[in-house]
Amino acid sequence: MKIAVPYDNGEIFQHFGKSEAFRLYEVEDGSVRESHDLSSNGSGHGALVGLLKDEGVDTLICGGIGAGAQSALKEAGLTLYGGVKGKADTAVSDFLAGKLAYDPAVHCDHHGHEHGHGHGCGSHGH
8 A cells, every 4th residue: 555645844735736745655564664755846736646646656645635636536546535634644653543533525625615505516506
């Protein structure tokens, strides 16, 4: 398993599409074998999914993430655990221990109220 976390100074960066770096964790037998940092080289959120896929990532732990990026991750076969805050290393440890606090209905709220109240990101125009 290979886990990626948008990364900024030890913390989980809270806007996936503007991530400048990821920490990648190689997991074997339920524990981290190795971790290293990967620069996004200024790639936008569309290219970020491809970058992670090319690195062999199958799991993403992140903070805020928009519906388009979520769809791209799903199409690429990556599992998403969003809405996570705090230290990247702690989140991965919690994930491996089966106790990660995440939000299965995470959305990116930096766009204000365009998503409407009480509706998911995919419900525009309803």
